[in-house]
Amino acid sequence: MTNSILDTLNIQPLVAGKKPEETTVVAAMSGGVDSSVVAALLHKLGYKVVGITLQLWDYTPANDEAEGETKKFGTCCALDDVYDARRVCQTVGIPHYVLNYESEFKDKVIDDFVDTYLAGATPIPCVRCNQRIKFDSLMSKAKQLGGDVLVTGHYVRKVMGEGGKPELHQGLSSDKDQSYYLFTTTPEQLEFSAFPLGDLTKDQTRDLAQELGLHVHQKPDSQDICFVPGGDYRKVVTKFAPEAEKPGNFVDSKGKVLGQHKGIINFTVGQRRGLGMAFGEPMYVTAIRPDTSEVVVGPKEELGVKTFYVFDMNWLRKPENGTELTVRVRAGHKGVPGEVKHLDDGRMQVDLFDPEEAVSPGQAAVFYDDKNLIGGGWIENPHAGSRKVKVQISAA
Amino acid sequence: MTVYFDNNATTPLKDGVKKAMAEALEVYGNPSSVHACGREARLLQDMARRNVAAMFGVRSEQVIFTSSGTEANNLVLRGYFACPENLEKGSKLVISSVEHNCVHKTAVDLNRLNGVSMHMVTVDRNGIIDLDDLKLTLEKGNVGLVSIMHGNNETGVIQPLDKIVALCKEYGVRVHTDAVQTAGKVALSFKDMGVDFMTVSFHKLGGPKGIGAVIMKADIDMECHTSGGSQERNRRAGTENIIGIAGAGACTEEWQVSVDKMQNQIGPLRNKLEKGLKQLSNELYIIGESTNRVPNTTNVIVPGLEGETAVMSLDMAGFCVSTGSACSSGRVEPSRVILAHGIPADEALCALRISLGWQTTEAEVDAFLAAFGEMLGRMQKAS
Numbered sequence: 047m048t049n050s051i052l053d054t055l056n057i058q059p060l061v062a063g064k065k066p067e068e069t070t071v072v073a074a075m076s077g078g079v080d081s082s083v084v085a086a087l088l089h090k091l092g093y094k095v096v097g098i099t100l101q102l103w104d105y106t107p108a109n110d111e112a113e114g115e116t117k118k119f120g121t122c123c124a125l126d127d128v129y130d131a132r133r134v135c136q137t138v139g140i141p142h143y144v145l146n147y148e149s150e151f152k153d154k155v156i157d158d159f160v161d162t163y164l165a166g167a168t169p170i171p172c173v174r175c176n177q178r179i180k181f182d183s184l185m186s187k188a189k190q191l192g193g194d195v196l197v198t199g200h201y202v203r204k205v206m207g208e209g210g211k212p213e214l215h216q217g218l219s220s221d222k223d224q225s226y227y228l229f230t231t232t233p234e235q236l237e238f239s240a241f242p243l244g245d246l247t248k249d250q251t252r253d254l255a256q257e258l259g260l261h262v263h264q265k266p267d268s269q270d271i272c273f274v275p276g277g278d279y280r281k282v283v284t285k286f287a288p289e290a291e292k293p294g295n296f297v298d299s300k301g302k303v304l305g306q307h308k309g310i311i312n313f314t315v316g317q318r319r320g321l322g323m324a325f326g327e328p329m330y331v332t333a334i335r336p337d338t339s340e341v342v343v344g345p346k347e348e349l350g351v352k353t354f355y356v357f358d359m360n361w362l363r364k365p366e367n368g369t370e371l372t373v374r375v376r377a378g379h380k381g382v383p384g385e386v387k388h389l390d391d392g393r394m395q396v397d398l399f400d401p402e403e404a405v406s407p408g409q410a411a412v413f414y415d416d417k418n419l420i421g422g423g424w425i426e427n428p429h430a431g432s433r434k435v436k437v438q439i440s441a442a
Numbered sequence: 443m444t445v446y447f448d449n450n451a452t453t454p455l456k457d458g459v460k461k462a463m464a465e466a467l468e469v470y471g472n473p474s475s476v477h478a479c480g481r482e483a484r485l486l487q488d489m490a491r492r493n494v495a496a497m498f499g500v501r502s503e504q505v506i507f508t509s510s511g512t513e514a515n516n517l518v519l520r521g522y523f524a525c526p527e528n529l530e531k532g533s534k535l536v537i538s539s540v541e542h543n544c545v546h547k548t549a550v551d552l553n554r555l556n557g558v559s560m561h562m563v564t565v566d567r568n569g570i571i572d573l574d575d576l577k578l579t580l581e582k583g584n585v586g587l588v589s590i591m592h593g594n595n596e597t598g599v600i601q602p603l604d605k606i607v608a609l610c611k612e613y614g615v616r617v618h619t620d621a622v623q624t625a626g627k628v629a630l631s632f633k634d635m636g637v638d639f640m641t642v643s644f645h646k647l648g649g650p651k652g653i654g655a656v657i658m659k660a661d662i663d664m665e666c667h668t669s670g671g672s673q674e675r676n677r678r679a680g681t682e683n684i685i686g687i688a689g690a691g692a693c694t695e696e697w698q699v700s701v702d703k704m705q706n707q708i709g710p711l712r713n714k715l716e717k718g719l720k721q722l723s724n725e726l727y728i729i730g731e732s733t734n735r736v737p738n739t740t741n742v743i744v745p746g747l748e749g750e751t752a753v754m755s756l757d758m759a760g761f762c763v764s765t766g767s768a769c770s771s772g773r774v775e776p777s778r779v780i781l782a783h784g785i786p787a788d789e790a791l792c793a794l795r796i797s798l799g800w801q802t803t804e805a806e807v808d809a810f811l812a813a814f815g816e817m818l819g820r821m822q823k824a825s
């Protein structure tokens with residue numbers, strides 16, 4: 047064979063001490079190119095692979111016996127995604143199952159998504175889905191099925207650390223790194239997981255897909271949140287919580303009313319565009335106060351934050367107070383240096399060395415020691431008032 | 443190696459069926475046409491119809507081919523009540539709480555759309571209908587039709603049709619039975635059963651999918667639920683599915699052999715399977731175990747082991763079984779039919795249907811028991 051990527055790959059045994067043919071691998075398959083390659087590749091390497099696709103959302107338009115609220119959204123491409131996953135498994139010659147987790151997804155991901163907006167924060171549902179569905183419900187299912195390991199198509203690396211304890215590292219190709227979305231992974235979950243694409247670039251994955259004969263090799267990456275087809279999240283939120291569109295005031299940092307807005311769900315801390323009002327100078331959202339429906343705006347200088355608080359921590363390696371770490375405050379953020387301090391109530395205080403713009407409540411603060419993800423938590427909305435409690439509870 | 447234990451969902455084609463269908467591929471005439479090509483198709487269809495009629499001891503004109511068992515059930519229920527004379531005699535439809543969806547939902551539809559009221563007779567823990575309830579309902583009057591299935595697709599439980607028919611006769615009420623799961627497994631004489639309508643579907647007995655039939659008394663008034671040509675004696679419009687009909691004819695040809703085999707060979711294998719299963723776990727139980735059932739079906743509940751998980755687990759080991767009716771797979775909700783037995787929802791979720799076929803061997807049953815035992819061991823470890 048000439049220049050096969052397969053030859054250049056150096057994939058360690060997924061389960062130490064077990065031969066591939068003795069290892070049952072459960073592959074979480076979305077129907078996209080990444081997870082398809084994972085399943086096909088491991089099969090090629092001799093593993094016993096089973097593909098599982100989660101049906102999380104009802105993709106049929108509302109018609110018959112509307113069973114609960116989730117029925118009422120329009121169609122989207124996801125049936126095709128299930129088809130793609132099924133076809134890949136058939137091509138490769140491995141079993142494939144579709145598991146219906148719609149009601150769990152509604153309770154554990156969508157409700158949280160809505161609550162978070164209502165608390166004046168900006169949610170990351172993909173983290174919730176990883177945390178509460180894929181690495182929880184699906185992982186238990188994988189164990190029940192006799193699986194030895196759960197694999198996904200995330201661009202992250204599982205690296206053996208000192209004392210044989212696995213560490214979660216950023217993917218080698220930094221523009222594709224997805225570790226941020228996996229910060230809730232517990233040591234036990236990491237133990238049972240593997241991420242075979244962590245060393246690859248997206249181009250390499252696509253080439254592999256082609257080499258493995260997968261019809262999805264040119265399928266575009268999905269951009270949308272799966273239950274927000276077209277990206278209009280307001281529709282989703284107001285459907286479940288019409289009060290989210292309650293109008294309120296724009297105020298400045300001193301509390302002076304500057305005008306009216308059409309509901310706090312239209313805003314994220316750090317936002318400048320689409321405020322729906324001209325202020326004379328460039329203005330940014332600096333805070334959201336759900337109890338009074340106020341959106342605080344200010345010039346760029348007021349956006350910078352050095353100290354903020356994080357709750358619902360997950361640690362793969364718990365740092366000492368005052369440890370200097372790299373902090374990422376949103377998915378696309380490259381990370382900035384800062385220090386952490388544990389508070390008595392379990393929260394963390396984060397002190398960045400330099401002010402950072404757009405530290406948005408509801409997003410995650412994820413801590414790295416170089417490439418090594420050591421933990422993270424959710425950024426608190428300091429202005430959430432009574433709502434703050436609600437979000438923390440629902441996040442527990 | 444794949445072992446297929448899901449024969450209540452559908453069965454592999456018999457060799458004779460494949461041959462008959464392959465031959466029918468060459469016959470392209472429309473059976474309604476007068477010319478030579480039409481006659482050829484007509485003859486093929488007539489021959490098939492005679493085979494089907496012979497299996498149930500009826501005349502050819504009592505057989506109406508449909509596109510499926512589902513359509514046959516719809517045809518009877520909708521066609522019967524669409525007739526004003528029938529509706530006048532009684533506007534209540536009586537069904538059981540364990541009917542297949544194509545009867546259950548049709549009854550709900552009729553109730554909603556056509557003002558046909560519905561009464562659902564409950565079943566006991568063994569899946570047998572409450573005859574007192576049926577009697578009481580008949581006594582109250584206004585019952586137009588009773589539709590109670592013969593063998594249940596999820597549990598295999600066979601209803602005491604003789605008693606049901608006797609009761610209905612007493613009150614002059616017509617009876618339909620969905621015999622999709624008993625046809626080919628137990629001998630069915632339409633006359634002896636005493637029903638007015640019966641539904642069969644040929645893919646459950648070695649025939650092709652997409653062909654079913656209503657067997658009925660020839661003189662009952664019934665509306666055609668599709669408008670069009672006068673095929674099937676005006677009961678079912680539309681050019682006939684000649685290839686499917688040829689397959690239906692072929693699968694019923696040696697029906698006696700099939701029934702005997704089911705009774706004498708597959709029944710004992712099923713009993714061996716159940717005995718073996720019970721040895722594997724103390725909590726495990728079989729729905730309707732001591733009841734009259736079709737010889738190939740076992741519905742087993744292992745509390746704590748979700749049916750869906752078991753289906754996947756066994757599939758990975760090469761065994762095809764299911765959680766219930768194939769049509770409702772893919773959604774983890776307890777089966778309406780299993781719940782109707784008074785089984786609590788958390789246990790109903792654990793129902794697993796194993797349905798043997800004419801091709802089943804003892805070695806397959808032994809291998810299945812081994813795989814089942816292995817699965818139980820693993821579950822214990824995982825929990």
Ligand SMILES: Cc1ncc(COP(=O)(O)O)c(C=O)c1O
Pocket residue numbers: 450451509510511512513542544591593594595620622623643644652653654
């Ligand atoms: C009892 C019963 N009735 C009706 C049907 C429907 O038959 P068909 O699959 O031909 O539509 C089935 C099978 O699916 C069945 O088991």
